[in-house]
Amino acid sequence: MRLLPTLLAGMVLLVAILLLSNRSLQHDLNIVGLQRDTLTVQLQQREQLITALNQQMRQREQAELALREDLSTANQVMQNREKQRQRSLHENLQTRQWAGTGLPDDISRLHQRPAFSSASDYLRWLSTGQLMPDTDQQTRNK
Template structure:
């Protein structure tokens, strides 16, 4: 029995050693899983924060769009009122109608002519290459 007891004790120590090793390995895996969980939690928090910011920005953009549409509606209404007033005045006053129908002087008409611009660079180039204004003291040749 002595030999059996020693063998049993040796077997028990081996099992205990193996179990200790398994506990250490599982502890390491648990630590890795906890670190990975922390990274995922931080990423999720960052994602939620980003989503919240984007939702706030989208709400602000929607409000700004609403305000711009209201401003545009007001501008259209004002332009229509101005156009109606001009038309009413033209219909009421022959002198004003005659003045309105006269052609603009050539230099003034030239100011109203602009080429089609593709972008801001074209507009700036056009401004830089512009012709000087005529001397108002001297009569124009037209």
């Protein structure tokens, strides 16, 4: 008879251990479920981000293609104008002579300026610059 109460006590102890283990496993299952949900949300966000980035990449590629086409068109226009200019120089003696003359000294100096390392250097250079000659004065290259 003593065996039955011992067996019963052992069974109760075993059931208690199983219940505690079950609670622990349920808790772990709940945590894993929350982690799965969090990871699912993060995955969806990343997929949306990838989709947006792919769309931006396609838009930039299209814009780059349009810019390349514009550049090509501009180059063609420039080449056509250069050919037209060369033709006019070869056809007309006056135009050829005019194109061969140098700019007046005052105009040439307008194209000369030192290299600047900052905006303040440029402003300083502007403020110390020489004044333009009076337009009533005769130029030296006339």
